Amino acid sequence: MSYRTVNELKVGGIMVVLEEPIKGVIELKNYIDGEWVESEASETRDVVNPATLKKIARVPVGHREDVKAAVDAAKDAFPRWRRTTPLSRARYLMALKQLLEENFEELGRIVTMEHGKIIDEARGEVRRGIENVEMATGIPSLMMGYNAEDISRGIDEVLIKQPLGVFACVAPFNFPFMVSLWFMPYAVATGNTYVIKPSPWTPLSTMKLVELIDEAGFPPGVINLVNGEVEPVSEILENPGIKGVSFVGSTKIGRDVIYRNATSHGKRVQAQCSAKNFLVVTPDADVELTVSSLMSSFFGNTGQRCLAGANLVFVGDDQGLMDKTLGVIKERAGAIKMGYGLEEGVQMGPLQAEHRKKRVLGYIESGLEEGATLTMDGREFSCDPYPETCFLGPSIFEGVSLDMTIAREEIFGPVMSVLTAEDLNEAIGMVNSSSYGNAASIFTTNGGTARRFQYDVECGNIGVNIGTAAPMAFFPFSGMKDSFFGDLHGQGKDAVDFFTENKVVIQRWP
């Protein structure tokens, strides 16, 4: 599928959208031990394109037995896979990388259909996922241990990194393709076997990913897919065959369900959770650069990402800077075209589901009730000719204070809350007052100010003149406080460490 394959599908007689890769309604199955199999659960949930409200798939709600079967297959495959050399394992990933490139466009369009994000964002997500596969192909060197000769006379000490067994991930709806690739490539590259459980809201790009895994020739049982909701997750957390769990989602689930249950069953856990990200603008900021970054951060992906801007803080009493910056933002945000992400001129897609929109609407009401001034109302944007069920335009609240709900809680939608701070100290204090510590950014042309910010702010991902501080695959996706539970993050060397055990050998040969 090429970029230039444009289907002359007219919507409302005026617009042209890219060809949809999913035709009809797909009945989703699990992929266990190299076979596509029915779930033990008979109940299903509809997967709906949030822009058109067309049903595109039915996904089983899942059953504990599905996970048990997947874990059994992964356990059986582990001894052979572990003995497959790291170089050979990397070559399977290289084959997968090639297939992902060949199917790049189709994957992007599937992400748009199941999630709603615009095609540029969806392609960006696919690229981010592929980068993790690329990173993991370096496992022959990434997995090397180290040694010291003659720690005592004639005695050497060696550290080797070994796989542990079966790992699993519980993936979120907001980056349906990318997030399982924060974990899985590193897990299998290091010699573990794997179970993926995608979000039941957005399972289709993962299904396509697993089809490509099958095509790449991974041995049966090395990578397994189980669809579903609560029951499969409970089994993943409790099954003694699973050594570790990776999770991305809300703090409530990540901390209270995933982290607590999985650790109580002796598993390793990395739970990347909610956020409330502050973007701080200092008086010496470059307005043009700042505005572009802010637009993308607050309204990109329709605000549904844990690195999205939430609170915009202006430092100092330069009302002119604030008016100018907000003026340009409002002008650009006001011109944002909402619609179906497969229509190329669309700049903002819908929220992923109706209940997510209702949640954001609740926060808009809360902001109004608590006295903030709504200077741009996302409820007034048009998404014609698409049904407005899941659509919500950008909203801007001014006069926000830290005690307001909209300034404290994660909204997960295109809502900007504008605050002011007297000086940098107060701004940093505001950032650090949040229970979350996922990301924060500063916009300044002063190196000292930037350094002070990155030094003092209690967040895992820091942006300096960057609105969305998304770490590349070769760095960990960091996070602290209520935004992360565990010790080692996804991506990068952290991922290699999470999926391996360090074994130390002290040896003396007579």
Next chain:
Amino acid sequence: MLRTTSQIISHHAGLERGSAEGYRKLAERYPDNQDFFNMLADENRRHMERVERAYRLGVTDAYEVGITPTQLDPGNYALEEFSGESLEEDSATALRNEETVIRFCLDAAKTSGELLPDLPDTFDYLVKRKKRRVELLRSLT
């Protein structure tokens, strides 16, 4: 208006395809210059693929791909049909079309500067290549 990076890529592809189509027609119409026009058409395809590759390999959700800082009007970059009655007339049309594509590449390079790492450089590279084509077309007549 072209509001997103995806639109810029698609519009560029459309220009290269349209340009190639025109040169294929000229290759049939002027057998003495068949190889030359086919060479230009082949190059159009390579230019299109080069831009698509730069986009595909550079696009990430961290960059501002969905909102271009300057919106381009596609109507400003329309190609003319080849309807001349001589090689001179059609070459003049080809020159105007090349200038149109060069103008688009220059504007696209400028507006994509904040979007993706390699896209502006790729458009700038195409401008250089296309200026050489302009010289070749001029030498034809």
